[in-house]
Amino acid sequence: MGxxxxxxxxxxxxxxxxxxxxxxxxxLSKIPEVTxxxxxxxxxxxxDNVQRLLIxxxxxxxxxxxxxxxxxxxxxxxxxxNGQLEDARKITELDQxxxxxxxxxxxxxxxxxxxxxxxxxxxxxxxxxxxxxxxDQAETIKNLSDTRANLKHRxxxxxxxxxxxxxxxxxTKRLQMQRNYTTELEAMNHxxxxxxxxxxxxxxxxxxxxxxxxxxxDSLTKDLNQMKIDxxxxxxxxxxxxxxxxxxxxxxxxxxxxILSLKTNLEHLNTQHNSTCNKLAKITVxxxxxxxxxxxxxxxxxxxxxxxxxxxxxxxxxxxxxSKLAKLQDNASRKYCALEETRKEIEDxxxxxxxxxxTQEKEFEAMRRVAQQLERNNNNLTKERDTLKxxxxxxxxxxxxxxxxxxxxxHEIRALKDSxxxxxxxxxxxxxxxxxxxxxxxxxxxxxQNLLDKMDALQNKIHLKESYxxxxxxxxxxxxxxxxxxxxxxxILVNENTSNLRNIQNLNEEKTKLRKNIENLxxxxxxxxxxxxxxxxxxxxxxxxxxxxxxxxxxxxNELRTSQLNHQxxxxxxxxxxxxxxxxxxxxxxxxxxxxxxxxxxxNMIDEKNSVCAALNRKEEQYNELKMEMENLQRTxxxxxxxxxxxxxxxxxxxxxxKNLLTERNVLRKDRENAANLRQELLQMHRVxxxxxxxxxxxxxxxxxxxxxxxxxxxxxxxxxxxDLIQKIQFLRKQLLHYNVTNLEQERALKESQRLxxxxxxxxxxxxxxxxxxxxxxVKSALSLKNRKLKALKAEISTKAIEEKSHSVQLEELxxxxxxxxxxxxxxxxxxxxxxxxxxxxxxxxxxCMSAPPHLQTNxxxxxxxPNGI
Numbered sequence: 001m002g003x004x005x006x007x008x009x010x011x012x013x014x015x016x017x018x019x020x021x022x023x024x025x026x027x028l029s030k031i032p033e034v035t036x037x038x039x040x041x042x043x044x045x046x047x048d049n050v051q052r053l054l055i056x057x058x059x060x061x062x063x064x065x066x067x068x069x070x071x072x073x074x075x076x077x078x079x080x081x082n083g084q085l086e087d088a089r090k091i092t093e094l095d096q097x098x099x100x101x102x103x104x105x106x107x108x109x110x111x112x113x114x115x116x117x118x119x120x121x122x123x124x125x126x127x128x129x130x131x132x133x134x135x136d137q138a139e140t141i142k143n144l145s146d147t148r149a150n151l152k153h154r155x156x157x158x159x160x161x162x163x164x165x166x167x168x169x170x171x172t173k174r175l176q177m178q179r180n181y182t183t184e185l186e187a188m189n190h191x192x193x194x195x196x197x198x199x200x201x202x203x204x205x206x207x208x209x210x211x212x213x214x215x216x217x218d219s220l221t222k223d224l225n226q227m228k229i230d231x232x233x234x235x236x237x238x239x240x241x242x243x244x245x246x247x248x249x250x251x252x253x254x255x256x257x258x259i260l261s262l263k264t265n266l267e268h269l270n271t272q273h274n275s276t277c278n279k280l281a282k283i284t285v286x287x288x289x290x291x292x293x294x295x296x297x298x299x300x301x302x303x304x305x306x307x308x309x310x311x312x313x314x315x316x317x318x319x320x321x322x323s324k325l326a327k328l329q330d331n332a333s334r335k336y337c338a339l340e341e342t343r344k345e346i347e348d349x350x351x352x353x354x355x356x357x358x359t360q361e362k363e364f365e366a367m368r369r370v371a372q373q374l375e376r377n378n379n380n381l382t383k384e385r386d387t388l389k390x391x392x393x394x395x396x397x398x399x400x401x402x403x404x405x406x407x408x409x410x411h412e413i414r415a416l417k418d419s420x421x422x423x424x425x426x427x428x429x430x431x432x433x434x435x436x437x438x439x440x441x442x443x444x445x446x447x448x449q450n451l452l453d454k455m456d457a458l459q460n461k462i463h464l465k466e467s468y469x470x471x472x473x474x475x476x477x478x479x480x481x482x483x484x485x486x487x488x489x490x491x492i493l494v495n496e497n498t499s500n501l502r503n504i505q506n507l508n509e510e511k512t513k514l515r516k517n518i519e520n521l522x523x524x525x526x527x528x529x530x531x532x533x534x535x536x537x538x539x540x541x542x543x544x545x546x547x548x549x550x551x552x553x554x555x556x557x558n559e560l561r562t563s564q565l566n567h568q569x570x571x572x573x574x575x576x577x578x579x580x581x582x583x584x585x586x587x588x589x590x591x592x593x594x595x596x597x598x599x600x601x602x603x604n605m606i607d608e609k610n611s612v613c614a615a616l617n618r619k620e621e622q623y624n625e626l627k628m629e630m631e632n633l634q635r636t637x638x639x640x641x642x643x644x645x646x647x648x649x650x651x652x653x654x655x656x657x658x659k660n661l662l663t664e665r666n667v668l669r670k671d672r673e674n675a676a677n678l679r680q681e682l683l684q685m686h687r688v689x690x691x692x693x694x695x696x697x698x699x700x701x702x703x704x705x706x707x708x709x710x711x712x713x714x715x716x717x718x719x720x721x722x723x724d725l726i727q728k729i730q731f732l733r734k735q736l737l738h739y740n741v742t743n744l745e746q747e748r749a750l751k752e753s754q755r756l757x758x759x760x761x762x763x764x765x766x767x768x769x770x771x772x773x774x775x776x777x778x779v780k781s782a783l784s785l786k787n788r789k790l791k792a793l794k795a796e797i798s799t800k801a802i803e804e805k806s807h808s809v810q811l812e813e814l815x816x817x818x819x820x821x822x823x824x825x826x827x828x829x830x831x832x833x834x835x836x837x838x839x840x841x842x843x844x845x846x847x848x849c850m851s852a853p854p855h856l857q858t859n860x861x862x863x864x865x866x867p868n869g870i
Contacts (some may be wrong), residue, residue: 024061027253028054060245060524067517074231075508081224081503088220126307127185186669187471192477198482219796220500229506231624234514240615241521245610248528319394328427340372536831543838550845584847591843598836605825605841616818630804637797648786655779667765674761682748688743695736780781 031054038047 024057057249060249063521064242070514070517071235071238074514077507077510078224078231081227081507085224086537087221088216190471194478216500223504223507227511230511233619234518236615236618237518238521240611241518243611244525244608245528247604248525248532251532264465280865331460436481511625533824536828540831540835543835547838547842550842554845580847587843592841598832601832605829609822609825612818612821616815619811619814623807626804626807630800633800637793644786655775659775670761670765692740694742695740699733699736742857 031050035047035050038050
């Protein structure tokens with residue numbers, strides 16, 4: 001009956017192809033009955049194993065649910081990142097639109113500049129015409145002066161003088177109108193040039209920012225694509241692990257059912273239980289030995305960890321030394337700031353002593369403060385760069401400490417020493433630069449003192465320059481406002497970069513979590529495989545014991561057969577042979593069914609092997625694709641570096657050309673201003689010349705027609721009016737002589753002032769202008785930004801190289817796992833083949849036993865006497 005039940009259960013599949021919740025619930029409902037039955041049959045160990053399997057299955061189910069939730073969370077995060085990418089693309093489109101608008105504005109500004117240049121040319125033509133008119137008027141004045149000598153009556157002279165004065169006034173009015181127009185044109189040109197500069201700066205910054213944003217978007221898209229590829233890989237791995245888990249669960253269920261069937265068939269073998277208990281005791285002893293070995297391994301690991309800690313302490317000491325060097329650099333910078341503050345105090349004392357030059361010195365102080373702020377900003381930027389370098393070095397060292405061995409730590413120490421040498425060299429360079437700056441400052445202070453000595457003669461011209469200085473202050477304020485705006489935009493971009501970096505870090509952390517989960521699943525699978533192997537070993541041992549018992553039974557049966565062969569009848573033999581034939585046919589059918597099942601299992605194992613091989617091929621293809629992508633990225637990086645170097649050279653050439661054009665423009669402006677001042681002075685000198693000519697001619701006339709004063713002494717009483725007029729004329733002559741002397745002295749002073757003015761002008765032209773300093777600062781800032789970008793690109797390349805190394809390590813680990821799985825499969829096949837052979841032998845022995853004739857009670861006692869004494 002038991003054999004019939006076993007055969008009926010073997011016809012149907014033990015586990016369906018797809019495990020549903022209902023099947024799982026049915027199994028859970030049947031487990032308590034199974035445990036009760038096992039406990040009633042004194043098999044508590046089997047009952048405990050059943051309960052353990054139930055607990056493990058529940059845990060695996062919970063882990064599956066958690067992994068499903070995690071996969072959903074990852075999909076949501078990927079969708080969110082896609083949304084961020086779309087937002088970034090929209091922002092880039094808006095930036096491109098703004099760039100186009102700025103280009104249009106710049107083109108309009110250039111057009112306005114061309115129109116202003118045309119106006120200047122027309123104004124210069126008008127000035128040349130006015131010069132010609134002035135020359136003609138001077139010639140007419142000379143002619144009039146010649147005619148005036150011929151005229152006798154003073155009334156005509158007075159009328160001509162009045163006409164000339166009116167004409168001169170009209171000419172002066174026209175000149176003033178033209179001067180006002182030229183000043184307005186110059187102001188318009190100045191404002192337009194400033195606008196053009198600002199627009200060019202904005203264009204450069206926007207172009208660089210757009211290029212950077214495009215690069216960042218491309219890098220983010222590449223990272224997202226890599227993340228998607230990794231997610232697909234991990235999902236495939238999870239799916240394969242799930243399939244393996246399902247197959248293992250099926251195998252477990254089948255093996256458990258087989259164990260139960262074997263145990264039901266072998267209930268009468270109580271002696272086997274004692275032997276198994278002894279074996280369990282031996283296994284516990286082996287486990288204790290294994291635990292002792294594990295403790296030894298733990299101790300070795302602790303010793304290695306202590307060694308690593310000691311090396312970490314050494315690295316910390318090196319870092320402390322680096323921090324001390326940084327502190328020394330900070331102290332040097334503070335001393336430099338203290339020197340600058342003392343210099344400021346000295347300048348303030350000079351300002352207090354020289355109250356007459358407050359305006360110019362205030363402007364110099366403002367420009368110095370701007371330069372100091374720029375120097376401080378440069379120092380802050382260098383400090384930030386150093387801190388970033390140190391952080392990057394610390395991160396690299398940490399990553400290499402976990403991945404590399406003890407030998408690589410020595411390489412890191414050498415790299416740190418090299419970096420220290422580089423920092424010392426940089427520190428020496430900075431000290432040399434500080435010394436050069438101090439020398440330049442001393443030279444400039446000497447030049448300033450010489451200028452202050454010479455500026456005593458130019459107090460009258462300072463008021464004219466104050467208006468120009470006010471305009472410069474306005475331009476400086478506008479530039480500061482634009483600088484604040486650009487700084488705010490820069491801060492916004494920095495915040496966006498930090499947010500993107502945080503998102504990338506979160507994604508990397510989630511990657512590590514997924515990898516850890518996969519490793520945990522693999523470890524769980526390995527533990528399950530070990531358990532399955534252990535149970536297979538137990539089954540083999542039980543089967544060996546069964547074989548021994550069956551051999552003993554066969555020996556007894558053979559003895560019974562020998563005693564009963566003489567007493568059997570031929571008819572009974574024929575009848576029994578027929579029965580044996582029927583049974584043999586049934587057993588043959590059962591064996592055929594078993595063979596079909598085993599073939600199915602073999603097919604399933606072959607399919608699993610093929611799937612594993614296909615997965616390996618896919619991973620190898622993916623690895624090759626990643627290699628190709630990295631090669632392409634390196635090629636693009638090299639091309640970008642070459643283009644970047646070419647663009648830097650072009651920028652340098654353009655900057656030199658711009659500087660030359662600016663210097664030429666400044667020289668032309670100064671020449672134009674000097675020409676206007678010289679024209680005014682020429683007009684004044686012409687007026688003085690005309691007055692002196694008139695006075696000289698009057699004196700000549702008086703010399704030609706002298707007046708006898710002695711004859712007019714009696715006129716005081718007769719004609720006092722004429723006498724008063726004569727006295728006034730004499731007084732006026734004395735005043736004219738005095739004025740002529742003073743005019744000569746003033747002319748000498750003017751010549752000396754003009755000489756000083758020309759010398760100062762040449763000296764100021766040789767000095768570097770403020771615009772050149774601003775351009776130098778801009779070039780330095782652009783270079784620092786490009787250096788940062790290059791460092792960021794290098795860091796990205798290093799991270800990608802590290803990721804490639806990790807991928808290669810993972811591939812090697814997967815290959816090793818595959819080899820292990822293949823070895824396990826081969827071992828399982830060998831064990832199955834052994835089991836099949838043993839089963840065949842068992843079936844043959846059973847057939848032989850069944851074919852033997854029934855024994856009699858008469859010959860039972862002598863059959864116990866065996867020659868071996870059994």
